[in-house]
Amino acid sequence: MKFSPTVECPIWESGADDLLKGARGVLGVSGMQHVEPANIAKVLREHRTNPARPFPVLYDLTAVDESQRRKRPDSDDHRFTLQYLLWAPERSETLLLKVPLKGDAPHVATATAVYMNANWYEREVFDMFGIRFDGHPNLRRILMPDWWKGHALRKDHPNRATEMPPLVITESDLGEYDNYDYVPTPGDSYMRTRGKNGGELLILNLGPNHPGTHGVLRVILTLNGEYMEDVCPDIGYHHRGAEKMAERQTFHTYIPYTDRVDYLAGTYNELPYVMACEQLAGIGVPPRAVMIRVMLGEIYRICNHLVWFGTLGHDVGAMTPVFYTFRERESLFKIVEMITGGRMHPNYLRIGGCSMDLPPGWQEPLKVFLKHFDKHLLEYKNLLLDNPIFKSRTKGVGKMPLSECWEWGVTGPNLRASGTDFDLRKRAPYCGYEQFDFEIPMASEGDCYARAVVRHAEMHESAKIIEQCLRLMPDGEVMSRDNRFAFPPRKSETMMDIEALINHFLAVGWGLNMPAGESFVMTEQPKGNSGYYVISDGRTSPYRLRIRTPSFAVMQTLPELCRGHLLSDLLAVIGAMDFVLADIDR
Amino acid sequence: MSEMIALAASAPPAVVYPLYLQAIIAIVKGAVLLFVLLTLAAYAVFAERRILAFMQGRVGPNRAGPFGFLQPLADVFKLLTKEEANPPFADKWLYYAAPAIITITSMLTFAVIPFGPSDWFIITDLNVGLLFFLALSSLGVYSIVLAGWSSNSKYAALGGLRATAQMISYELPMSLALVGVVLAAGTFSLREIVCAQSGLWFIVIQPVGFAVFLIAAVAESRRTPFDLPEAENEIVAGFHTEYSSMKFALFFLGEYVSIMLLSCIIAVVYLGGWHGPWLPPPLWMLIKVGALVFFFIWIRATFPRLRYDHLMELGWKWLLPLAIANVVITAALLLAFPKLVQGAGK
Structure with a gap:
């Protein structure tokens, strides 16, 4: 059995803590780097444009809630660790950037200016952890509905329905609707409704229940005739945690x-x-x-x-x-x-x-x-x-x-x-x-x-x-x-x-x-x-x-x-x- | 039975009945035709389901009655007894009228279809039968457009818009393709067109016109690959998204009646109508119509759907020039060698 690329990056002294005896470090990535929150945009840009070892792809961006971790990888008592996983496919190299974040609702600069695809990943991190990204073009929840309270992947968020308090719907929650069926966010809140020449565009909600979307995908379209002026996928209807x-x-x-x-x-x-x-x-x-x-x-x-x-x-x-x-x-x-x-x-x-x-x-x-x-x-x-x-x-x-x-x-x-x-x-x-x-x-x-x-x-x-x-x-x-x-x-x-x-x-x-x-x-x-x-x-x-x-x-x-x-x-x-x-x- | 038909075929009617008797005869013939037609349309649905299933490695409906032959009955019963949901936002009168229009227009056209040489096999031999068909088929599109408009729903509106675009793309080539036949036969009467084909079917002397008309006919029936107004994956159910129960059933019926109608028209205009050896004339007509209905089903099992702009392109850039060229060449040939073509036709 061969795993590649595998370079061990020991982050704990083996045997330093009884609890973590035989701790294995970070496996399966070619390198790891700790980055201060203030520097992240700069560091990402450096890695992206580094002529000797460029990392052209942002493979993944996620976070870890460290609050209940028995032994944190750093001695720091930070609350979250942001993890950027950069990838150089041609060299089969992966670089893990770890950004420790303090406080309950931390801010960090957006990476969307460096890697375009950071957009949805940052929205997901915001949705799941409540970490805000300054300068993000459209920082709104992506998997959970807009009215959701709390951030699901935080350790203090209930894990199963039985841990949650009873669901109470008040008059004000219902708003203009007379039952509590879930009503998705209206399509016009996602995009402009006027065309370039000022004419009104047709907003079409394709889904979440539609025979052509392969499941519960909602695609919001602005149509000019049958031409799509703008398209916005609204995901999360299949989110199961x-x-x-x-x-x-x-x-x-x-x-x-x-x-x-x-x-x-x-x-x-x-x-x-x-x-x-x-x-x-x-x-x-x-x-x-x-x-x-x-x-x-x-x-x-x-x-x-x-x-x-x-x-x-x-x-x-x-x-x-x-x-x-x-x-x-x-x-x-x-x-x-x-x-x-x-x-x-x-x-x-x-x-x-x-x-x-x-x-x-x-x-x-x-x-x-x-x-x-x-x-x-x-x-x-x-x-x-x-x-x-x-x-x-x-x-x-x-x-x-x-x-x-x-x-x-x-x-x-x-x-x-x-x-x-x-x-x-x-x-x-x-x-x-x-x-x-x-x-x-x-x-x-x-x-x-x-x-x-x-x-x-x-x-x-x-x-x-x-x-x-x-x-x-x-x-x-x-x-x-x-x-x-x-x-x-x-x-x-x-x-x-x-x-x-x-x-x-x-x-x-x-x-x-x-x-x-x-x-x-x-x-x-x-x-x-x-x-x-x-x-x-x-x-x-x-x-x-x-x-x-x-x-x-x-x-x-x-x-x-x-x-x-x-x-x-x-x-x-x-x-x-x-x-x-x-x-x-x- | 066959003797009677042979008798009727051999002796063209010389007697002129009084007007009231003519009216009664027309009504009786109409009633019989309507009964046969509706039954056939229901069985066309059944045939489509079984044939599609056969082509796709499935079984198809086989539970109601022997081989599923009672399935159409079950379908009709289900559609009739379903709860009707009328959207409150619809434009009520147009919404109700739309399904009726398509059913009426497609059934009315059957009045001029000759199923045999005798007077008993045609309700009325209109001397502008072909024009009558074209007029009613154009009216039928109103049903789709109005349904899309009056439903007041985005998907239905898109379906209605597509139907409009589709109509203007195929109606012109369709009519022009028929002009070639009219030139060759020298008449608009459908019965006389069939009579003109006793020697040679018009598919032989009008192959281009036949191809253009066939494509336009599939577009007219709004079925794959031209089912844009009701493209399921794109616009849910298109113009009939908001229709349910019997009103939906009328659209459904209208679709299958118009398949039968178009098959009849193709058989009459290009495939020699009731002409054929050995078998009695109406049976020949039925065989040809059945083969064409099968062809429609076969197409549906095979092709993907065209795109809106490709359909317009096909209609305007290919079918229309072809149809015009066909008319011009036919007319020129008729002028140059009147004996040749007329002789071939008559």
């Missing part, structure tokens, strides 16, 4: 929750999470389990792209492709069900391996599937990709040049449609991807059609990887034998070895005794680059878990992609960008 939930689940019982983040990606959500936990625990994974992870991951990549392909067709008005792709997806789900027992939410990976071995006879259905899959891919191509109407709907629509993709943190197939073959599976192989022979499909136009072509080709490459897994699958165990973190232990060990029995008992009854530290892993999910940042302070559940998702980054680009196009193009763009709402809102 996945990051907050991690703080009350044990490391182990959080795995099923990761399935629900990008609910089309199945084990590929679990993968970065368990890899981060394994990195923190310092345990390895048997080779058979590694290959099972790759195989299932690629099966889910195909599943994801099949759903995406069908719905893209549906979005541009072709009703048939979705039934064809769901037919293949169904046969893949049957295989997944045979292996894991689940379909969309497999809950199969474990810290240290997989929950169970492959069932006897698992190769046959896969071989049958692979035998016919290329034929089906050709069918999809004939049905949709080669259709002149489909081409006219998607070519030249929603263009994004490569430089802007990096600017907005867009990753995955959307990035590769803009003229690069950047894929973590090749550039920074994890989970043994270096042993497989596969191509990275790319296109250069950067429009919706290019995105479709790239994903269509990716399905073929994933099938190639699955075929190699079938041939190369090693024998052996599927679970690490490090009984402190991986369970269940061998039957023979539980019966004979008191240590193994105690570890199992503790891990199941109480939770894993994860060493304190911070661990970061990024993987190439079907939708793009997803990163899990796990912070442990030596308890059985994560102190803080940050999920950086590809859909959030790509949804932020929607106004850029759509402005000036026709209303029909919005649906083509939405269909081609491949997101799920749970992955945006978490």
